[in-house]
Amino acid sequence: MTTQSNNLRNTNVSxxxxxxxxxxxxxxxxxxxxIEAHVxxxxxxxxxxxxxxxxxxxxxxxxxxxxxxxxxxEYAGRIKELSDRVKDRILVVMRVYFEKPRxxxxxKGLINDPNLNGTYDVSNGLAIAREFLxxxxxxxxxxxxxxxxxxxxxxxxxxxxxxxIGARTTxxxxxxxxxxxxxxxxxxxxxxxxxxxxxxxxxxxxxxxHVFLGIDDEGAGSIVHTTGNPACHLILRGGKxxxxxxxxxxxxxxxxxxxxxxxxxxxxxxxxxNSNKDYRVQPVVFRDVIEQRVTGTRGIVGLMLESHLFEGSxxxxxxxxxxxxxxxxxxxxxxxxxxxxxxxxxxxxxxS
Numbered sequence: 255m256t257t258q259s260n261n262l263r264n265t266n267v268s269x270x271x272x273x274x275x276x277x278x279x280x281x282x283x284x285x286x287x288x289i290e291a292h293v294x295x296x297x298x299x300x301x302x303x304x305x306x307x308x309x310x311x312x313x314x315x316x317x318x319x320x321x322x323x324x325x326x327x328e329y330a331g332r333i334k335e336l337s338d339r340v341k342d343r344i345l346v347v348m349r350v351y352f353e354k355p356r357x358x359x360x361x362k363g364l365i366n367d368p369n370l371n372g373t374y375d376v377s378n379g380l381a382i383a384r385e386f387l388x389x390x391x392x393x394x395x396x397x398x399x400x401x402x403x404x405x406x407x408x409x410x411x412x413x414x415x416x417x418x419i420g421a422r423t424t425x426x427x428x429x430x431x432x433x434x435x436x437x438x439x440x441x442x443x444x445x446x447x448x449x450x451x452x453x454x455x456x457x458x459x460x461x462x463x464h465v466f467l468g469i470d471d472e473g474a475g476s477i478v479h480t481t482g483n484p485a486c487h488l489i490l491r492g493g494k495x496x497x498x499x500x501x502x503x504x505x506x507x508x509x510x511x512x513x514x515x516x517x518x519x520x521x522x523x524x525x526x527x528n529s530n531k532d533y534r535v536q537p538v539v540f541r542d543v544i545e546q547r548v549t550g551t552r553g554i555v556g557l558m559l560e561s562h563l564f565e566g567s568x569x570x571x572x573x574x575x576x577x578x579x580x581x582x583x584x585x586x587x588x589x590x591x592x593x594x595x596x597x598x599x600x601x602x603x604x605x606s
């Protein structure tokens with residue numbers, strides 16, 4: 255009898271580090287009755303906007319990614335004050351993105367590398383992320399996140415009001431199956447190539463029942479059975495051929511949704527390919543989409559805007575202490591003053 259050679263397992267793995275289960279993080283950073291009620295209420299409001307029963311517009315706004323929790327909380331406090339002034343016409347949801355998909359290489363987000371120095375302290379990254387979400391919810395803001403790793407929702411999902419499946423993963427079967435079991439509304443972005451049908455197919459899949467491999471509350475490998483997520487919807491973010499927020503593209507996307515038996519409602523991302531990756535173009539997209547909504551395109555139910563305390567972006571160098579406070583280290587963002595101006599203008603236009 256021969257034994258299996260160790261050369262057949264983990265040949266390209268340098269180490270495997272145990273991770274505490276989700277239940278341990280819940281105990282260390284517990285939610286409260288008030289936060290649970292806030293998250294449940296926020297999810298319900300978003301669902302009603304997405305299905306058209308709430309006439310307000312949803313605005314998912316905030317930094318491209320969270321890398322500095324102090325600056326992130328300052329932004330949260332400011333956007334909360336602004337959201338209170340416009341809440342009868344606009345539901346503001348703060349972007350709280352901790353995972354960043356990369357085309358090739360680069361910083362993968364606060365969970366993956368919270369120290370910004372390649373030490374990859376994922377255990378601490380999850381703790382920082384959960385604590386940050388608790389603080390934003392305590393302020394009274396709904397939170398939005400992009401789900402990338404299929405295990406992350408077990409650690410953070412109870413504190414999130416809205417989630418996204420990104421352009422790079424919208425065609426991924428794993429992400430479609432995970433989305434079918436998530437407890438919050440989920441937006442599927444069109445693919446990086448621009449295909450809307452890929453995202454529509456993802457929505458159809460995620461609304462159905464599925465079985466996949468995941469983890470339970472104690473971190474054990476498990477077989478997960480889902481009932482399907484009825485609150486999935488489309489996000490237009492442009493593609494390799496350019497923007498897709500113009501009236502013709504939106505009408506075409508609404509047609510795709512209707513043809514698949516889905517609600518003809520969608521969200522427009524003002525960043526990424528819709529702004530040709532130029533943050534200075536985001537306001538142009540934002541105003542155009544608001545005008546389309548005001549002049550009769552009711553299928554536009556939301557917008558996404560990348561915004562931070564200061565405009566632009568900066569590179570993550572060797573010393574994180576050299577970074578400018580309140581400026582993105584991933585996609586370039588609009589600055590705070592411009593954000594206030596855009597939201598105020600939208601509020602005034604939506605009165606008509």
